[in-house]
Amino acid sequence: MSVPSTTTLPTTLAWLRDTMPVPGGIAWLRLRNQSNMPPDVRYRERRVTVLPEPQGWIAIVGIPLEAQLGQHTVIDQDTGDRYTFEVFNKQYKTQHIRLKNTRQVNPNLADTERIREEVAKIKAALASPWRPTAVSPLPLSKPVAGRFGGAFGSRRYFNGQARKPHNGLDIVASKNTPVIAAAEGVVVNAGSYFFNGNAVFIDHGQGIVTVYCHLQDIFVSIGEAVARGQTVGTVGQTGRATGPHLHWSVSMNNTMIDPALVLQR
Ligand SMILES: [Zn+2]
Structure with a gap:
């Protein structure tokens, strides 16, 4: 899994700590892009939220309820960097x-x-x-x-x-x-x-x-x-x-x- 260590999240993003990449959930990824401008990062061709942190940017991805379990890809359109995260199962009531x-x-x-x-x-x-x-x-x-x-x-x-x-x-x-x-x-x-x-x-x-x-x-x-x-x-x-x-x-x-x-x- 490419999800970075949660211990390194800045305090402004500490609320992300307990999130799990599940259908209907969110995944977060630390970007390699060091740009001053918010990077154009896409998931299923849709642009995702990017929030600044001292070292650069964190992308936060909304995962659809109907998402397949397994590996998903996020692409930084500016650099061509690809990131993957794994979607785990969640049983809803x-x-x-x-x-x-x-x-x-x-x-x-x-x-x-x-x-x-x-x-x-x-x-x-x-x-x-x-x-x-x-x-x-x-x-x-x-x-x-x-x-x-x-x-x-x-x-x-x-x-x-x-x-x-x-x-x-x-x-x-x-x-x-x-x-x-x-x-x-x-x-x-x-x-x-x-x-x-x-x-x-x-x-x-x-x-x-x-x-x-x-x-x-x-x-x-x-x-x-x-x-x-x-x-x-x-x-x-x-x-x-x-x-x-x-x-x-x-x-x-x-x-x-x-x-x-x-x-x-
Ligand atoms: Zn309702």
């Missing part, structure tokens, strides 16, 4: 959810058309172009005060029918609790979605996008710059939700990862 609104399990024709349009918007928001940042977006601030509910990655059944795995972390809080931006960024989408309910998408730069779902109110609009800790909305139960909570997703290199891994502790 199975979750059964009952919904009274059966349209949220089996959408009708009009719903399906709406969902199709929304998927295109969501994809565009998550594919926000990579841009450098003055300050590291990571680790992220907890977006709402509350207890952790449904974990990322669980295999889900709605009314007994298999659906996509849970692509975020649920934080349970009462309706109207303020929801804050997890880091500085720009709102790339804000609106009403069939499954996500009222949702806000924030691009933090470095290929990192966070998503806040099932909101009661939205206080920001597309194109607006937000500060870390700024209130962007309130907790609600809009869309496919069985109670008031924040569904929070984190995308790195256009890949949904377990938000708990990049959360400030």
Whole structure:
């Protein structure tokens, strides 16, 4: 394995110490590139987060839930350097959810058309172009005060029918609790979605996008710059939700990862 010794991580990146390269997780690599500019490092052709350290750069790679186990390759486009890391198995739990609104399990024709349009918007928001940042977006601030509910990655059944795995972390809080931006960024989408309910998408730069779902109110609009800790909305139960909570997703290199891994502790 080419993963460097964890004992040498600078204190600003010490939170990476316990991460394991698993599907839905992150891998980090020390780069040989000594450039003053953030190196253009790609995984599955997508540009990844690179954070400075005293000796150079650390690349942080989001690994998709559907990733194959075994060796994966990361390429530094600037130098041609190739790096490999190994993806290990992780067993995620199975979750059964009952919904009274059966349209949220089996959408009708009009719903399906709406969902199709929304998927295109969501994809565009998550594919926000990579841009450098003055300050590291990571680790992220907890977006709402509350207890952790449904974990990322669980295999889900709605009314007994298999659906996509849970692509975020649920934080349970009462309706109207303020929801804050997890880091500085720009709102790339804000609106009403069939499954996500009222949702806000924030691009933090470095290929990192966070998503806040099932909101009661939205206080920001597309194109607006937000500060870390700024209130962007309130907790609600809009869309496919069985109670008031924040569904929070984190995308790195256009890949949904377990938000708990990049959360400030
Ligand atoms: Zn959720």
